[in-house]
Amino acid sequence: MDALKSFELWPVGYVRSALKARKGAPRQPWMGAPGAWLEIDPAFEECLKGIEAGQDIWILTWLHEGRRGVLQVHPGGDLGKPLTGVFATRSPDRPNPVGLHRAKVVSVDGTRVEVDGLEAIHGTPVVDIKPVREGAREC
Amino acid sequence: MDALKSFELWPVGYVRSALKARKGAPRQPWMGAPGAWLEIDPAFEECLKGIEAGQDIWILTWLHEGRRGVLQVHPGGDLGKPLTGVFATRSPDRPNPVGLHRAKVVSVDGTRVEVDGLEAIHGTPVVDIKPVREGAREC
Numbered sequence: 001m002d003a004l005k006s007f008e009l010w011p012v013g014y015v016r017s018a019l020k021a022r023k024g025a026p027r028q029p030w031m032g033a034p035g036a037w038l039e040i041d042p043a044f045e046e047c048l049k050g051i052e053a054g055q056d057i058w059i060l061t062w063l064h065e066g067r068r069g070v071l072q073v074h075p076g077g078d079l080g081k082p083l084t085g086v087f088a089t090r091s092p093d094r095p096n097p098v099g100l101h102r103a104k105v106v107s108v109d110g111t112r113v114e115v116d117g118l119e120a121i122h123g124t125p126v127v128d129i130k131p132v133r134e135g136a137r138e139c
Numbered sequence: 140m141d142a143l144k145s146f147e148l149w150p151v152g153y154v155r156s157a158l159k160a161r162k163g164a165p166r167q168p169w170m171g172a173p174g175a176w177l178e179i180d181p182a183f184e185e186c187l188k189g190i191e192a193g194q195d196i197w198i199l200t201w202l203h204e205g206r207r208g209v210l211q212v213h214p215g216g217d218l219g220k221p222l223t224g225v226f227a228t229r230s231p232d233r234p235n236p237v238g239l240h241r242a243k244v245v246s247v248d249g250t251r252v253e254v255d256g257l258e259a260i261h262g263t264p265v266v267d268i269k270p271v272r273e274g275a276r277e278c
Contacts, residue, residue: 005150006147006148006149006150007147007148007150007201007203007264007266008145008146008147008148009145009146009147009148009235009237010145010234010235011144011145011146012234012235044210044226044234046210046211046224047210047211047224047225047226047233047234048224048226048227049211049222049223049224049227050223050224050226050227050228051224051226051227055227057226058239060235060237060239062146064146071183071185071186072185072186072188083188084188084189085185085186085187085188085189085190086186087183087186087187087189087190087196087267087268087269088187088188088189088190088194088268088270089189089270090269090270090272094186094267095149095151095183095186095267096148096149096151096199096266096267098148098199098237098266098267100197100199100239100269125146127146127235127237128226128233128234128235128237129226129227130226130229130239131227131228131229133229
């Protein structure tokens with residue numbers, strides 16, 4: 001095994017959304033996530049070739065307001081629930097606050113990708129996009 | 140929008156697998172991925188509380204052999220297929236080579252998590268684990 005070291009993640013774009021603050025962001029999709037735009041940096045425009053309206057995609061983000069020192073949380077912020085390891089929850093507070101979001105592409109306009117719903121606040125860095133493969137282990 | 144900057148990703152553990160080289164790794168799950176162990180660093184042991192045998196999890200890895208300057212590929216390495224943006228493929232070559240793997244937990248032994256199948260080679264850094272939420276937008 002290698003010794004522990006770190007890796008550098010580059011933003012490839014940012015989320016443009018009507019959601020402006022973490023406090024108001026829906027924690028679960030059935031709480032209603034608004035449509036949003038992924039504004040990809042022109043340096044990565046070529047990476048988008050093949051992304052089309054109607055596709056389901058995974059969007060990986062950097063949850064920049066996540067607190068990295070948090071190892072356990074009360075799920076959903078409910079103090080009545082026992083402390084749970086963040087790997088068993090979807091808390092944005094975790095050692096590596098990478099967000100994983102599934103959405104459908106509504107339209108693509110150059111380096112701007114419109115998606116049908118995204119629980120990430122305005123300004124959240126996007127770090128990767130992957131196609132959803134139903135039934136596949138790896139996306 | 141913020142100016143572009145980078146983020147530091149910390150390994151929280153490593154993959155222990157019989158898969159030793161990228162060349163031999165299955166590209167798709169139906170090609171057969173072997174069972175594997177996630178060896179989590181003891182510093183992150185608390186994050187595992189709530190991870191149990193039988194659960195489906197997402198494993199986020201750092202595909203350390205991925206080439207970050209690659210923006211387009213021929214899917215599956217098939218030159219007969221047109222060049223496609225890496226965001227529309229699952230190529231490990233991409234600006235941020237974060238791997239997304241779905242697996243079922245077979246057993247948990249302290250900081251070692253056994254999973255039923257994983258298309259990642261031995262020594263691949265693990266950066267996050269999240270519960271799978273069927274039907275949810277965000278995992």
